[in-house]
Amino acid sequence: MNTATIKQYDERFKNISYEVMDGVAFIGFGHNNDKSMTVLNEETLRDLDAIADELTAKKKELSGAIFFTHKERCFLAGADISLIAAMKTEADGARGAEAGQMIFNKIEDLPFPTIACVHGVCLGGGTEFSLSCKTILMSDDKSTIMGLPEVKLGLIPGFGGTYRLPRRIGIPNALDIILTGKTINARKGKKLGLADEVYPKERIVQMALEKHLTKKKADASFKESLTDLAQSNIISRKIIFSKARESVLKKTKGFYQAPLKILDTMESGTLSGRSSYLSREAQAFGELCVSEQSKNLQHIYFMTEKVKKYSGPKGEGELPQLDRGACLGAGTMGGGIAWLMSNVSMAPIMKDLNTDALELGLKQAANNYSGALKRKRLSAEDFERKMRSITCQTDYSGFEKVDLLIEAIIEDMNIKKSVFSETEKYMRDDALITSNASSLSVEEMASALERPERFAGLHFFNPVHMMPLVEIITHSKVAPETVEALYNWVLRAKKTPVVVKDGPGFLVNRILMPFLNEAGFLLEEGVSMKDLDDACTNFGMPMGPCRLLDEVGIDVAVKVAKILHDGLGDRAKSSSLSAKMAEKGYLGKKSSKGFYIYDEKGKPAGFNEGAQKLLNAPKKVMSETEIQMRVILPMINEAAIILDEGIVDHAADVDLGLIFGIGFPPFRGGLLRYADSEGPDRILAAIEKFEKSVDKDRYKPADFLRKLVENKTKFYEA
Numbered sequence: 201m202n203t204a205t206i207k208q209y210d211e212r213f214k215n216i217s218y219e220v221m222d223g224v225a226f227i228g229f230g231h232n233n234d235k236s237m238t239v240l241n242e243e244t245l246r247d248l249d250a251i252a253d254e255l256t257a258k259k260k261e262l263s264g265a266i267f268f269t270h271k272e273r274c275f276l277a278g279a280d281i282s283l284i285a286a287m288k289t290e291a292d293g294a295r296g297a298e299a300g301q302m303i304f305n306k307i308e309d310l311p312f313p314t315i316a317c318v319h320g321v322c323l324g325g326g327t328e329f330s331l332s333c334k335t336i337l338m339s340d341d342k343s344t345i346m347g348l349p350e351v352k353l354g355l356i357p358g359f360g361g362t363y364r365l366p367r368r369i370g371i372p373n374a375l376d377i378i379l380t381g382k383t384i385n386a387r388k389g390k391k392l393g394l395a396d397e398v399y400p401k402e403r404i405v406q407m408a409l410e411k412h413l414t415k416k417k418a419d420a421s422f423k424e425s426l427t428d429l430a431q432s433n434i435i436s437r438k439i440i441f442s443k444a445r446e447s448v449l450k451k452t453k454g455f456y457q458a459p460l461k462i463l464d465t466m467e468s469g470t471l472s473g474r475s476s477y478l479s480r481e482a483q484a485f486g487e488l489c490v491s492e493q494s495k496n497l498q499h500i501y502f503m504t505e506k507v508k509k510y511s512g513p514k515g516e517g518e519l520p521q522l523d524r525g526a527c528l529g530a531g532t533m534g535g536g537i538a539w540l541m542s543n544v545s546m547a548p549i550m551k552d553l554n555t556d557a558l559e560l561g562l563k564q565a566a567n568n569y570s571g572a573l574k575r576k577r578l579s580a581e582d583f584e585r586k587m588r589s590i591t592c593q594t595d596y597s598g599f600e601k602v603d604l605l606i607e608a609i610i611e612d613m614n615i616k617k618s619v620f621s622e623t624e625k626y627m628r629d630d631a632l633i634t635s636n637a638s639s640l641s642v643e644e645m646a647s648a649l650e651r652p653e654r655f656a657g658l659h660f661f662n663p664v665h666m667m668p669l670v671e672i673i674t675h676s677k678v679a680p681e682t683v684e685a686l687y688n689w690v691l692r693a694k695k696t697p698v699v700v701k702d703g704p705g706f707l708v709n710r711i712l713m714p715f716l717n718e719a720g721f722l723l724e725e726g727v728s729m730k731d732l733d734d735a736c737t738n739f740g741m742p743m744g745p746c747r748l749l750d751e752v753g754i755d756v757a758v759k760v761a762k763i764l765h766d767g768l769g770d771r772a773k774s775s776s777l778s779a780k781m782a783e784k785g786y787l788g789k790k791s792s793k794g795f796y797i798y799d800e801k802g803k804p805a806g807f808n809e810g811a812q813k814l815l816n817a818p819k820k821v822m823s824e825t826e827i828q829m830r831v832i833l834p835m836i837n838e839a840a841i842i843l844d845e846g847i848v849d850h851a852a853d854v855d856l857g858l859i860f861g862i863g864f865p866p867f868r869g870g871l872l873r874y875a876d877s878e879g880p881d882r883i884l885a886a887i888e889k890f891e892k893s894v895d896k897d898r899y900k901p902a903d904f905l906r907k908l909v910e911n912k913t914k915f916y917e918a
Contacts, residue, residue, distance in 0.1 A: 212250070238275075240329075241280040249306075265312065267315065268404070269320060275320050293486030295486075308333075316333040317339075318395070319344055331364035339401035348381065457493055496866070500859065523603050524547060526550070528607040528623060529608040534608040538561055548590055549593060551594065554594065569586060571665075599627050605627065605631065620649055621648045642675045643676060645657075653677055656683060658690075659706060668860045669860035672698070687699065696856060696860045704772075707847060709764070712835075714771075717772065717774045726817035726820030741862075746796065749778065761774040794808060829890075880905060880909050
């Protein structure tokens with residue numbers, strides 16, 4: 201028997217199929233729904249509640265209930281985030297959580313076997329629903345995952361997840377899943393005890409019917425004591441939660457509210473009964489869901505969902521099919537790009553002028569795969585196959601088969617134009633050629649090509665395997681089909697695309713420029729490297745500007761700063777400090793000395809006294825808030841100029857770019873979301889203050905910002 205034979209559905213339920221056969225109820229999610237993902241929206245929850253009542257009413261007639269999915273790759277994707285976003289008060293949030301809890305309690309209280317046949321995505325409320333069933337089966341399909349990702353939205357699981365998961369897999373394992381929002385595949389699910397068994401997707405319902413309906417479950421309290429004896433020991437519990445809290449504070453630096461609220465709720469309710477515990481969980485959900493931090497993280501969620509579908513100009517021609525790839529230039533960046541291409545089955549060619557660079561590129565690709573290999577997300581056979589798919593060569597053989605070329609050579613305009621002109625001769629007319637340039641004009645590069653309509657910028661961030669953003673840079677002659685094809689390819693590569701018009705530094709580097717420049721001026725004024733980096737990390741940045749410059753390479757930063765100064769004028773002028781450091785050989789992490797000194801493993805081992813000696817100014821004590829405003833306000837001002845120039849169309853483009861490109865603190869919702877929360881009028885007043893007291897060029901207020909204040913509007917309303 202499989203789900204295809206279940207056809208005579210009860211018409212009372214619109215979004216969930218319901219049928220009783222031989223005393224067994226079969227309930228299917230995703231019925232009458234043409235979307236790929238099934239979410240717990242108002243209609244689905246209403247149907248599920250009615251079905252729970254139906255099952256309760258017929259409990260003497262039924263021998264079991266089997267829950268399955270009609271979708272190819274989704275069981276239940278969780279609660280509809282739009283419902284959460286619409287909640288205005290803590291009471292709204294708590295009531296919403298309680299409503300879901302009541303439905304899942306009804307499922308849990310059914311006196312007969314209930315089996316969740318999980319195939320495909322099962323996250324958030326989907327996992328919480330599954331936990332309310334007596335048996336969980338998972339399919340062995342790669343698409344099948346379970347998890348509670350609510351913490352990533354600044355929330356606590358609100359439908360009983362923090363109550364039921366520890367009772368199934370133990371407190372330590374539950375904390376690991378809930379506090380990180382990580383997903384669990386079927387193999388891991390079986391190992392943890394989350395899944396009772398794993399079956400092929402084609403047979404999972406049949407196996408539920410044949411093997412699990414008559415199987416008696418162990419007493420829950422007995423299973424709990426066997427699963428995790430530490431849960432019954434007060435001292436052990438205290439140690440577990442203390443260690444978890446310590447780990448959370450280390451990772452989040454205390455910026456995020458949700459993990460701490462989750463710990464408080466779970467620890468205080470460990471010995472509570474279901475009703476008392478779930479009341480605490482609902483209250484915590486209500487408090488978090490309307491918090492500014494959660495609203496900011498929900499805002500990022502909606503931005504990332506929107507960007508998953510191309511919405512730009514459409515061409516009349518067919519979209520290029522990008523099946524075979526090539527990377528021009530090896531080394532660290534080229535190897536990262538070759539890795540990405542091999543990971544999406546493009547069998548890439550990696551070309552360079554010498555074998556040393558090619559070996560470095562292959563080493564980088566292997567290093568990128570090593571993490572997945574260690575975590576057993578990649579088998580040794582798959583590792584070997586993917587690495588073998590990368591062809592290294594010093595000539596253009598095979599380039600006639602390439603659909604997408606990404607250039608990653610030296611940042612020199614004349615060399616790039618010469619290489620493009622040469623490379624184009626070896627490629628098909630319909631192939632796409634792109635440049636990974638970080639600051640040079642894409643418009644000028646296009647002039648070297650006979651088919652500029654097939655050319656664009658494709659700017660990756662280093663390291664490629666970790667940084668999610670890719671800037672797609674357009675120019676006056678690019679075809680819309682080229683842009684759309686590249687956009688779709690970036691999504692296929694599981695990266696976040698942002699389309700940007702050509703201009704010095706494009707989007708991210710252009711806004712990063714004043715952050716780094718101003719840091720240099722602060723150091724020259726006498727602010728210590730420690731105070732500067734601490735102020736920025738305490739604002740929420742992943743690292744301070746001194747550490748960031750060391751990671752980028754101080755010589756690279758000097759070169760990019762000159763390009764931006766030439767293109768943008770004196771508001772982009774930089775301090776002389778970086779140039780002095782480059783002259784001394786303090787190039788950053790790659791030379792083991794920059795602002796910091798680095799050990800053999802590349803980890804910082806203290807500040808570089810040699811760099812400190814280059815600063816002649818007496819030490820200056822400045823408040824942390826003033827340091828933060830000195831580096832953040834110029835970024836907001838530059839973003840306003842970018843919007844005015846049409847480099848990007850929306851404030852959301854800026855925020856996505858900076859969150860995924862440089863790690864601007866997500867809990868603030870993005871640079872311009874933060875500016876809106878502070879108020880454009882206050883931002884303008886602070887910039888005008890620094891214009892008078894610090895520098896008239898670097899702090900000249902953007903006309904766009906002045907207009908916002910005059911019109912009493914905000915970045916996200918403009």
